[in-house]
Structures are given as structure tokens and as C-alpha cells.
Amino acid sequence: MSRVLVGVKRVIDYAVKIRVKPDQSGVVTDGVKHSMNPFCEIAVEEAVKLKEKKFIKEVVAVSCGPSQVTETIRTALAMGCDRGIHVEVSGKDYEAMGPLQISKIFAALAKKEEASLVILGKQAIDDDCNQTGQMTAALLDWPQGTFASEVTIDGETVKVVREIDGGLETIKISMPAVLTADLRLNTPRYATLPNIMKAKKKKIANMKPADLGVDMVSRVEVLRVDEPPTRLAGVKVETVDDLVAKLKANGTI
């Protein structure tokens, strides 16, 4: 019986209209609604399901960031995780935080907590990096099952059906391993009110990256953030020939 680490990221809610800051240094986050990254919700759901099926014993939800991320950890607890870990990162470190730093933190925690599985969302909807899972596996030298749309545990191995460009790929990897959740892996449960109440009693441990021997220095500097170009009006054509002519005229073909 084993322990699973699940990463949960606090991101701007998917329904919010994103605005770029006037100084183009980033997007506006003040006063904007935040929630758990949708792919992280799917990761939590999978971990809780594995626990309900008795493949694993304990699910630990982990988030890195300032004090607000404890809300996200609480939501994970309300969905069924057993305890949480809040790795405190704030200010400039938080703004510069990226997959490299996060994966170092998760690798350190995976060893410290003797986890059999690390389950993450495939990517976050704010930066769309799709790197943390892969980097974590590499740092740990563990096998990885990314873009998982189906996960089956069989003894000490995991069968993962992956969504790839050509369709589906099924692989078998040995534990301990890193998995990343894709959209169709499951449908996350709603936190029921009784579980929200129970979550209040669950523990969230606090620590700093330094406690895990991780340096947060970023090798990446954001120079500028721009809005996507405004979409121009389209043009209607009458026939296929007209379409081909227009596409040739503006150099598309």
C-alpha cells in the first residue's frame, strides 16, 4: 500500500477574460477569480479514485506559492485528499517560478514522502508549459506516463493509455512513476458539503523550498507579454474558385 503525491496549481479561473497589465510585464491577477487548474482537478480525482479502490493508502496534495494557495489545497482535501503540503513561495520568486523549480520541489518531496506515484495535470492553463511532469520524472529517474486517459495499477506496474497525436498508445511502466492527467482521464467530483467540513480538520504542513534543498533561481526572464492580435473581419466568397484565388492573392497558398 502506497502514497501518492498530487500537484495542484492555483490559476486564474478558466472563465475569466484575461487582461494584460499596462506595463506588459504579465497579466492582471489582482481581484481576479482564481481556482484549481482543471487538469489538476482531474489528477486529484484519479488519485482519490485509486485510494477508493484501495490501490493506494494516502493522497497528499501539494501546492507551491503564497498563502492563497492553501485555498486550492483545501479544495483538494475536500475532494478526498488526506493531507496537504504548502511550499511557501512568494514575491519575485513566485513570479519567476516555472516548471524547473516546481519539478525540483516535487522530486525532493517524492523522495522525502517515499511516494509511489506522483500525479500531475498535464499542463496548467495559465502557462501551458506541459513540462513539470516530464522534468520531475527525469530528475527522479522514474518512468513517466504522460497525457494519461486511462490508468490501471497492476501490482508494481501501471498500465497507462496515453493520448497521442496519432490516437492512443498503451504503455506499461513500473512504480514508482510520474503520471500526468489528460482531459478524458475522468470527470472530477464536486466537493460535497460534508467533505468540505471534514477538510477543515485535515492537516496542511508548511515548508520552504530551502527546506527541501531547492534553489528557486530562474534561468528564464519574461521580457514582454502581449495580447493576441485582434481578430480581423473575414471575407465571404461565392465559389471555390474565388476562395482559391483569394488565398493565392494574399500569399497563403
Add this chain to the structure above:
Amino acid sequence: MSAEQAAALGVSYPPLQTYSEEEGMMRDAVNKFAQERLAPFVSKMDENSLMDPEVIKSLFEQGLMGIEIDPEYGGTGSTFFSSILVIEELAKVDASVAVLCDIQNTLINTLFTKLGTAAQKERYLSRLSTDMVGSFCLSEAESGSDAFSLKTRADKHGDYYVINGSKMWISNAEQAGVFLVMANVDPSAGHRGISCFIVDRDTEGLQIGKKENKLGLRASSTCPLNLDNIKVPEKNVLGQIGHGYKYAIGMLNEGRIGIAAQMLGLAQGCFDQAVPYTRQRVQFGKRIFDFQAMQHQIAHVATQIEAARLLTYNAARLKEAGRPFIKEACMAKYFTSEVATLTTSKCIEWMGGVGFTKDYPVEKYYRDCKIGTIYEGTTNIQLSTMAKFIDKEYDH
């Protein structure tokens, strides 16, 4: 900022719209659940005048039917204010679902929790929090506002009562597994004979009549009840004989705040549907939202909703604080039901022709709101009650 954060910062009087972390999480969870899982059912339930059993099942699964019930009985173990927030969020999506949840939490569960014997709580609370809906039966054909002139009789025969009479306008009746029936054991004593009886659905002689074909709140079943020589054992008396009047008044004072929350959610939900339309619809070269007349109307309605919200939340907080709250509860129910009427009417106008069609959701809010000024104490009753309090305030 949550209530805990405000306290930590030494903010002594945070704004009314400050919630504890628990309340905030619950509100967000129910908001998400209602918008994603309930919304697809709403239109069909309204058209067929039928609450989908799937919907009721999911309300129980989410723990919304036993919000204040102790976890010992399978409930959530949360507070009255949490119930208010839950009802508000549900009503933004469907007022019928909200009223089912409101009656269960603020009337049925509260009566059992406050008045139940250990055996009654054991038998009913765990079912009320997990799978059984309850109904509160007070009104009759000849006694609505004049509730306590009810004619249903309960005659004592040794260790059981025989109940005869009929009830009307009973919400949840189609789905209820238990009915709290108010009957008079001694008509010569007037309202002091009124008592509360626990009647299980399968009791012989209990007939649930055909549900009303209503203008609004159509998915909420509203039925007449016939009680024909119903035998109810003495152990099914809830509380004390002759105290039913007091219990009903007490519960209705609290239930009033629940209805205020329902009307508040209804108004907000309707407003949230209409305003985006005004920002998209272009006439005379600009968004209809940009016309001054529209802006003034929209701002006025938004102000009314904000005031309604503050009245409702404050009444709820007063009750939780154990302070007098009856006048404020009346004000909340009266005001929010009027605001719901104003809001829904205006929203249809703002949406023009499409607002008048069933393809868009606002006409349903308009139909649903009308009952707000009528049930659980008509507007006139609320105003008269408030006047009594005001009169006393000036006694020297």
C-alpha cells in the same frame, strides 16, 4: 478576504459580504454544482412540472439536504448562514430546487433537531440527510394567512391519535417520505390545541392529491393532502401537545430568511442572464447597455438587489448571533420578494422580444418570482408583523 483573515488583521467590523473559509468553500462548491449539473435539467422540469429524481438524488449526495444536521446523523454539521448561501446559489439556477432544499433545511430539519426526542431524531434525521424529503403541512383550503384557524383535528384514543382533515398547498408532497402535520387536538382551546404530528408517507388514510398546475415553481410539487382517519401513535407527536402554534411561528420566522435567500438568488440569477445580452445587442450603432435610460434602469435594479442581499445576510447573522431577528427577517422576505418581481420584470424588458420567449431563461424567473410575495407569509402579513414591532419600539 475571509472572516478568519479579517479577524487576523484586526478588522473588527468586516462588511456583511464576508464569509468564513468554510462558508466560502461551500458557496463556491454549490455554485459550480448548480451551474454545471443542475442547469441542464431546469427547462424540462419546468415544462413537465416535474422534479427529476436525479436532481433530488444529487442534492442528497452533495450533502445539501442536511446542512445543519449533526454528522452523527449523516448531516454536514454546518451553520444556518451556510444554508442561506446554498439556497441562494441554487435559486440562481432554479427556484424550485432551491425551495425543496430550503423547506428541508429550514423547516423540517430544524423542527426535528429542536423538538425531536432521541428516538425521533435517530429515526428521521439520518434519513432526512441522506435520502428522504420532508413536507410541512400547515395550510388548508380555509386557512392560509389565518393559519391557526386550521380545522384538521386530532382525537386522542388511548396511546394514539386519529387525524381527520385536509391540507392544501403542501410543497414537496409528491416526493416527501415524511409529513409534519399541524392538527388541533382541542378546537375549544383555539390555537392552543394545535400540535405537530409526524406522519409517514405510507400511513393508511393519507392521500396525496393531484399537484397544482402552477404559473411558476412548476418543478416543485404543490399538492392537497387528505387525512382520512389516520392513526398516529403518541410517540409520533413532535414536541408537546398544544405547542404547535409556537413551534410553527418560530420555524416560519427562520424559514422566512430562507425564502429571502431564494428570492435573492432568483433575482441575481435573472440579472446575470439579462445584462450580458444588453452588452451584446446592438441597436442604432451601439450596445443597448450604452443608452443612458438602460444604464439607469440596470443600476437601479442592481442597487435593489444589493440592498436585498444585505437585508438577507444581516437577518441571518442576527439569528445566528442569538439576537432578536424577527422584524429583520420579515423585512428581508418582504423586500427581496418585491425586488425579485421588479428585477425579473425589467430583465424581460431589457431583452425585448427574445425575453418574452421560452427559448431564453428570463421568462421562467419572471413566473417563478410571483410566489415570493405570497408564500411563507404574504407581503401584507410581513408588513403587519413589522408594524407590531415598530409600535412596541416606541413604548415608553
